[in-house]
Amino acid sequence: MNEAKIFSYGSIPRKGDRAKAYLYFKEWVGRFFEFDGARKEDDVVRVVLLASLNNGYVEGSAKLLDLCGQTVRNHLRYQDPSSFLQVNHELVDRMKRLGALSKPLTLAIDWHDEMYYGDPEAEGVAGTRRRRGSHYAYRFATASVLLDGERLTLAATPIVNEPVIDHVKKLLTQVSELGVKVKLLLFDRGYYSVDLIRYLNSLEAAVCNTAAVSHKGVEGRRG
Incomplete structure (x- = not known):
């Protein structure tokens, strides 16, 4: 698609940014x-785009559009997850060409629990602290940067029965593969540990010289 297409909806007023x-x-x-x-x-x-923009679910987004959530889920089961990762890579590449990711950035590593109310044996579901009526959640971690007041997620990985260090390594590898330079790493309280510090100190000198750990102390997260 032509680069100019990025601005082809410029006539929409600011209040319509989401549209x-x-x-x-x-x-x-x-x-x-x-x-x-x-x-x-x-x-x-x-449906997928509406759910993404609203940070919602397929079922609820389908209902808003008067569509069948089950039909949407049936189609999604046959999609190749790697193709969606490619979407993220291409968007980041385009932003880099526009200069949005050219400077070293502050990268935040966050832990997420999306509460789950179905079969606890379902793939990707993990036990967690009781919240909003459930002891189970889809658990994943993200690496994101803040640009002009908007959070941009660069990488994500599921967390299922693995040490914290493992998914931190995966996230940093994904960010590195995107060619994004990091000047500061931020972790919430659950990530502040001796093992994490040792891992960061074991990285190549170029990375260690441009990365630091900040203990933000966000309540309710765990490592």
């Missing part, structure tokens, strides 16, 4: 889905 983003991403990311001629492909893309 502007929705229209742009709907046009652009649809090519990463594989539907094999399915009739509902446009509906699936609409």
Whole structure:
């Protein structure tokens, strides 16, 4: 797609920024889905984008659009997860070409529990502290930067029965592969540990000289 397309919805007023983003991403990311001629492909893309922009769920987003959540989930089961990672890589590359990620940045590593209310044996579900009526959650970690007041997630990885150091390594590897330079690493309280410090100190000198650990003390997170 032509670079100028990034600004093709400029006539939408500022209060419509979310609609502007929705229209742009709907046009652009649809090519990463594989539907094999399915009739509902446009509906699936609409639901996924709405859920992403609202930080919501497929079922609720489908209902808002008067669509069937089960149909959307059926299509998503046959998608290749690596294709969605490629979406992220291409977006980051485009932002770098525009100068948005050219300078060394502060990178935040965060732990997330999305509470789960279904079968506790489901893949990707882990036991956690009781919250909002459940002891189970989809658990994952993210690496993100703050640009012009907006958080941009660069990497994500699931957390299921593995040491904290393992998923920190995965996130930093993903960020490194994107070519993003890091000047400061921020971890919440759950990540502040001797093992983490030792790992960071064991990295190559170029990385150790540009990274530090900040103990933010965000309540309710664990390592």
